[in-house]
Amino acid sequence: MRVISGKxxxxxxxxxxxxxxxxxxxxxxxxxxxxxxxxxxNKNVLDLFAGSGALGIEALSRNADxxxxxxxxxxxxxxxxxxxxxxxxxxxxxxxxxxYKECVKFLNTKNKKFDLIFLDPPYKDDIAIESLKLIVxxxxxxxxxxxxxxxxxxMRDLKELNYAMEIELRNIEIFDQRKYGRANLIFLKND
Numbered sequence: 001m002r003v004i005s006g007k008x009x010x011x012x013x014x015x016x017x018x019x020x021x022x023x024x025x026x027x028x029x030x031x032x033x034x035x036x037x038x039x040x041x042n043k044n045v046l047d048l049f050a051g052s053g054a055l056g057i058e059a060l061s062r063n064a065d066x067x068x069x070x071x072x073x074x075x076x077x078x079x080x081x082x083x084x085x086x087x088x089x090x091x092x093x094x095x096x097x098x099x100y101k102e103c104v105k106f107l108n109t110k111n112k113k114f115d116l117i118f119l120d121p122p123y124k125d126d127i128a129i130e131s132l133k134l135i136v137x138x139x140x141x142x143x144x145x146x147x148x149x150x151x152x153x154x155m156r157d158l159k160e161l162n163y164a165m166e167i168e169l170r171n172i173e174i175f176d177q178r179k180y181g182r183a184n185l186i187f188l189k190n191d
Contacts, residue, residue: 001054004030006061008087015052016075028180032148033058035176035187036116039146040064043115046107046140048100048131053080055118060089068112070096070103100131108138115142120150129160132188136169141190147172149186161186 003011004026032055033040041063047056048070056067069080077097084090096103100121117135121127128149135141149161165172176187 001026001052003054003058003061003087004033006058006063008057008061008089011087013052013054013057013083013086014079015054016073016079028150028183028185029054029058031178031180032185033062035178036146036148037062039116044068044113044142046070046112046114046117048103048117048119048135049121050080051076051120053083055120056080056093057083057087057089059116060092061087064092064116066092066094068094068096068107068114070098070100072097072099100127101134104131104134104138104140107140112140113142113145114140115145117141117145117147118150119147123152129164132161132172133164133168136172136190143190145190147188147190149188151184151186152182 001013001015003009040059043064045056045059045064045067047067050056050069050071053069056069060067071077077095080095084093119128119131128151171191172188173191174186175189178185
């Protein structure tokens, strides 16, 4: 796993050897950031299920203003810090060691808003849509902000997402989706 482009291009990132953490493959990350290339510079980013921090670090390397990394795993938090030090991007980062629900509420109390949010929860936990609802309810996404969900159950998640969009997420719309092997990316915009 490496940083693909920008200031820290080519830097190898460390990851955790764990069944709970699943790093986004380099080819998926490269495709994701090719789609987002015009949406990163000077933006505030949230990497909610950060793992090794690879997505947030890629955003920082490509000139995001700052990234808030959140993970509830202490090993992941230590790995994020090491990777940020290695890439020399620590000064533009905030690292939070909380469960995603607690993190979202904490960020709301700080009146934080983001232009770009990565949601890459562990596949087995089935909480992607729940975390999206929580983000919208707590008003963490800026107008015209983008949220990217990585999931392995795209049909089930899209059905649940479409239902949620009709009832609770009326300002959220899907503008793209891509499949890369087991990984599915759903791109959403807050209008």
